[in-house]
Amino acid sequence: MDESPSPSPRKGNEIEHKVYARAGLLGNPSDVYYGRTISFSLANFWATVKLQPSHHLIITPHPTHDLVQFSGLDHLVKRLQTEGYYGGVRLLMSICKIFYNYCNENNIELTKENFTLSYDTNIPRQTGLSGSSAIVCAALNCLLDFYRVRHLVKVEIRPDLILSAEKELGIIAGLQDRVAQVYGGLVYMDFTKDHLEKFGHGVYTPMDISLLPPLQLIYAENPSDSGKVHSTVRKRWLDGDEFIVSSMVEVADLALQGQTAILEKDYSKLADLMNRNFDLRRSMFGDDALGSLNIEMVEVARRVGAASKFTGSGGAVVVFCPDGPSQVKLLEDACKEAGFVIQPVKVVPSYLNEDDLKTLSG
Ligand SMILES: Nc1ncnc2c1ncn2[C@@H]1O[C@H](COP(=O)(O)OP(=O)(O)O)[C@@H](O)[C@H]1O
Ligand SMILES: O=C(O)[C@H]1O[C@H](OP(=O)(O)O)[C@H](O)[C@@H](O)[C@@H]1O
Numbered sequence: 035m036d037e038s039p040s041p042s043p044r045k046g047n048e049i050e051h052k053v054y055a056r057a058g059l060l061g062n063p064s065d066v067y068y069g070r071t072i073s074f075s076l077a078n079f080w081a082t083v084k085l086q087p088s089h090h091l092i093i094t095p096h097p098t099h100d101l102v103q104f105s106g107l108d109h110l111v112k113r114l115q116t117e118g119y120y121g122g123v124r125l126l127m128s129i130c131k132i133f134y135n136y137c138n139e140n141n142i143e144l145t146k147e148n149f150t151l152s153y154d155t156n157i158p159r160q161t162g163l164s165g166s167s168a169i170v171c172a173a174l175n176c177l178l179d180f181y182r183v184r185h186l187v188k189v190e191i192r193p194d195l196i197l198s199a200e201k202e203l204g205i206i207a208g209l210q211d212r213v214a215q216v217y218g219g220l221v222y223m224d225f226t227k228d229h230l231e232k233f234g235h236g237v238y239t240p241m242d243i244s245l246l247p248p249l250q251l252i253y254a255e256n257p258s259d260s261g262k263v264h265s266t267v268r269k270r271w272l273d274g275d276e277f278i279v280s281s282m283v284e285v286a287d288l289a290l291q292g293q294t295a296i297l298e299k300d301y302s303k304l305a306d307l308m309n310r311n312f313d314l315r316r317s318m319f320g321d322d323a324l325g326s327l328n329i330e331m332v333e334v335a336r337r338v339g340a341a342s343k344f345t346g347s348g349g350a351v352v353v354f355c356p357d358g359p360s361q362v363k364l365l366e367d368a369c370k371e372a373g374f375v376i377q378p379v380k381v382v383p384s385y386l387n388e389d390d391l392k393t394l395s396g
């Protein structure tokens with residue numbers, strides 16, 4: 035897959051959109067609980083969705099991610115055990131439904147044209163890098179352009195549409211992924227209940243990506259279902275479990291403190307906040323839900339004195355090495371020995387275009 039962002043999504047009749055992975059830097063998973071987060075769009079991985087006009091409406095299964103042909107029963111069973119039953123087709127269908135209903139309810143007229151949607155992705159599957167919402171977000175972008183309604187669907191509302199498409203499928207998820215993926219760049223997000231309920235979206239403040247220190251990404255091919263990981267904590271939070279409720283408030287506060295730390299380039303504070311973020315997640319979710327391999331990724335970084343936490347619900351870890359390149363080298367060696375992949379983080383700058391910016395309120 036080509037790494038450069040496509041300057042124009044239209045190639046002849048075809049529309050193609052590319053959306054990057056995202057990493058939660060601070061505050062996740064409090065976005066699921068009216069909290070705050072700081073997240074960024076990660077250039078290391080991306081998903082693309084293509085739309086071509088067609089007579090019928092067709093959702094094309096991906097040859098590997100939606101596999102339905104196997105070499106035998108052992109292959110089928112292995113595949114289900116590692117990657118589960120689902121691929122991206124259900125995500126594409128769901129966003130079509132949400133988009134259609136949203137347009138109907140908001141008197142946005144859609145022409146009677148049909149299309150064929152297909153997708154591709156190199157985001158390691160179900161590793162807490164928001165592979166799911168990257169596919170949904172890219173599909174939404176295609177629909178907005180195909181029906182020429184981009185200027186009618188506000189940027190702030192789009193993360194909510196993307197989230198609704200996943201909720202429709204029973205996937206428990208929050209808004210941080212979708213905000214980072216709609217806006218691009220580094221974004222401070224506040225999901226305070228009152229604002230969310232009054233306006234249907236949080237307060238999203240883009241930040242200068244050059245304020246970030248060099249960061250590393252560690253991941254392992256170890257798919258885990260974010261919906262499953264979240265379900266117990268979600269239930270306890272809904273039941274008013276005091277420990278979960280107060281811990282979630284503390285996690286949200288880390289993003290607030292982190293905003294100041296990043297603006298002031300106070301990186302030792304940033305390191306403390308990242309570590310605290312993971313410790314709080316671990317105490318709420320428990321080691322069984324997080325998985326030993328995921329915990330080991332965090333520990334590998336900590337053993338060389340780096341700060342680390344999950345990018346999402348598990349599978350990948352974002353690391354800050356306060357001592358610089360020599361510490362990064364130690365980390366690389368430790369990852370190699372443990373069998374983890376490590377890469378320097380590349381942050382994508384904001385990718386809102388003029389039409390998008392015009393829809394922003396305020
Ligand atoms: N790389 C992928 N290719 C196809 N479908 C995917 C991929 N990643 C996620 N999905 C779909 O999205 C659903 C939710 O994925 P999720 O657990 O949120 O993973 P992630 O952390 O990558 O967002 C999966 O059950 C699957 O249907
Ligand atoms: O637990 C988290 O930090 C995040 O989990 C989900 O993201 P995923 O990439 O699917 O693991 C969820 O969608 C986010 O809102 C959570 O913050």
Ligand SMILES: [Mg+2]
Nearest residue numbers: 164166167260
């Ligand atoms: Mg997801």
